[in-house]
Amino acid sequence: MNFPELRQFFVTLLIGTAGALIAMAIGFPAPYLIGPALAVTFAGLAGLRLGVPLLVRNACFVIIGISMGSTVTPEIFVAARTWPLSFVMVFVAIVILxxxxxxxxxxxxRYDRTTALLAASPGHLGYVLSLAAEMRCDLRAVSISQSVRVLALTISVPLIVEFFDLADTDVIVLPDAMSMPILVVMLIVSAGFGLLFQRWKFPAALLLGGVFVSISTHITGSVSGTVPNWLLIPIYVLLxxxxxxxxxxxxxxxxxxxxxxxxxVTVVVxxxxGGIAVIVSYFANVxxxxxxxxxxxxxxxxxxAMAVMLHADPTYVGAHHVLRLMFLSVLMPLVIGRDARLK
Incomplete structure (x- = not known):
């Protein structure tokens, strides 16, 4: 990173931290996500040049993956027998949304069909924008629509859970924080697997690297403990x-x-x-x-990150979102069709 990029990152981090502190003072749920997202959004729209370097972003994804995987215990796989119906509903939900x-x-x-489909894709932002760059479509409309959806969901989902008191009373009890030597080794190994998954073109490769290593070590009992809060909270602010x-x-x-x-579109989806989630919750006992x-x-x-912060089951949440991304990777090129490709 050169000096202008460092300065831009410092200003972004300063604004994001201030937003987190304000959200905490107001009493927002998930304040470390909502506060920075809102503060940096308004600062950017006011004309400031803001950004998070690629290296920092990738490190965040690895750490969040490790945090997700640290909650996996053998008992979770016993509960997973109720998930098949829920997994099937992922495919149904994607098509409907x-x-x-x-x-x-x-x-x-009045969007054209290709722009509408790409802008409406329920997730997989990086992949969708890569497709949009190769299509006859309004790339700016696709990019903005997708970004608005991510921002709106980041803000609204914790508020909905809090306002309607949807949190499960049997919250997941996280283990104590892992020791510093183990944390360092986990970070290195997870980053290595993340880069390998990235080479294999996996969606959200760096996050999956952290998830894979963390689950593998925690489920066998070779590692115990989760990512300490002194590291996890700044990661949420950066995200x-x-x-x-x-x-x-x-x-x-x-x-x-x-x-x-x-x-x-965000309100519609x-x-x-939400309706699909209610059905799944009722019939799959989730x-x-x-x-x-x-x-x-x-x-x-x-x-x-939101699942961990709100004490929802991060393994259940992560599995469904990975399945969603994989299905979208196959579905989007098929529904768009060859006629939309640039000549």
């Missing part, structure tokens, strides 16, 4: 700041239509996802807060 949101964008906002930084350098005037369409986070079409890393 994708085509419902695309229909809204085409009918109400919230990263979400907000996607609006840096843009203005309200430039984004008015895309922001409105993004918000409308959130209502549909806590409603975990089902809501699992079926919310937000970013995998953000939803994973």
């Amino acid at each position: 994708l085509f419902s949101a695309a229909w809204v964008l085409q009918r109400l906002f 919230g700041s990263l979400i907000g930084s996607r609006f840096s350098g843009l203005s309200f005037a430039d984004l008015r239509l895309a922001i409105v369409s993004g918000l409308v 959130m209502a549909l996802a 806590p409603l807060d975990a089902a809501l986070i699992a079926f919310s079409p937000g970013g995998l890393e953000t939803m994973a």
Whole structure:
């Protein structure tokens, strides 16, 4: 990183930290995510150039993955026998959310079919934007709509869980923090597997590297403990700041239509996802807060962090979001079709 990038990152971190402190003072749920996301978003729209370096972002994903995996115990696999129905509903939910949101964008906002489908994709932001760059579509509309969805879900899901008192009373009891030597080794090994998964083109590869190593070591009993709060809390602040930084350098005037369409679509998909989560919670005997986070079409890393912060089952949540990303990787090229590709 050169000096301007370091300065930009420092300002972003400062604004994100201030947002987290304000959210804590107000009493927001998940304040370390919501506060920075809102503060950095408004600062970016006000004209500040903000951003989180790629290296820092990747480190955040690895650490969140380790935190997710640290909750996995043999008892969880006993409970997993109720998940098959829930897994099937992931495929159903994706199809319903994708085509419902695309229909809204085409009918109400006059988006062309390709732009509407890409903007309506329920997640997999990096992959969707890569597809959009190769298609005949409005790349800015796709990017903004997807970013608005991630931001809105980051803010709304914890508020919904808190306001409607959806949190499961049988909260997951996290083990004590792992020792520093073990944490360092876990970070190194997890980063190595993350880079390997990245080479194999896995979605959310670095996060999955952390999840894989953490689950493997915790389920066998070779490692115990979770990521200490002194490290995890700053990671949440950085993740919230990263979400907000996607609006840096843009203005309200430039984004008015895309922001409105993004918000409308987010309301539609959130209502549909909430209804599906209620059905899954009832028939699969899954806590409603975990089902809501699992079926919310937000970013995998953000939803994973949210599951840990809200004491929902992070293994259940993570498994569903990984399945969603894998299905989207196959589904999106098929529904868009060859005629949308650039010649």
